[in-house]
Amino acid sequence: AQSVTQLDSQVPVFEEAPVELRCNYSSSVSVYLFWYVQYPNQGLQLLLKYLSGSTLVKGINGFEAEFNKSQTSFHLRKPSVHISDTAEYFCAVSVIGSGAQKLVFGQGTRLTINP
């Protein structure tokens, strides 16, 4: 079964500093990879996704992620964060062609931006 590990449950960062949120997955087959953001009392918003092709994926709000197949990682990065980036971030995988069509989520990383 697939699993997703977000290595940090909480990440505090100062405003305008860079940030990296780490995600590792376990799967022996090909997967789609996603990062979602959840602001307080809201649903999930898609930040970016990796389907195939270039391993560097750019998303909304200045975020990007790099797919590393050998390390089974999909870390999310932003070069300079803003107060408005304070939210919970979820990494998720979906196994290609499994027919299951379900997302397996990590436990989430709470990003807190301090002024």
Added chain:
Amino acid sequence: EAGVTQSPTHLIKTRGQQATLRCSPISGHTSVYWYQQALGLGLQFLLWYDEGEERNRGNFPPRFSGRQFPNYSSELNVNALELEDSALYLCASSLAEVYGYTFGSGTRLTVV
């Protein structure tokens, strides 16, 4: 383009009662997915409906059920509510897996 809409936003029920949650997918999306986000348990896959049929089910008891209507909207029913069912229930829709999934804002169910 309207996104995925869920109703109601909040729902308070008594233990043992039944809850009905509703979801309208993005126009043109035929697949609807339900997820439970419970405190301390993270996001768990509940159900997948496509073209009116249940295609996949997560590890939840049978008292969690649902259906998809001809217009692709969906309903999640939770029978014999337990306190542990208190959670945010998220609905998502998709045109195809390769395009990803769009989530609604959720229904917060509180069982007292």
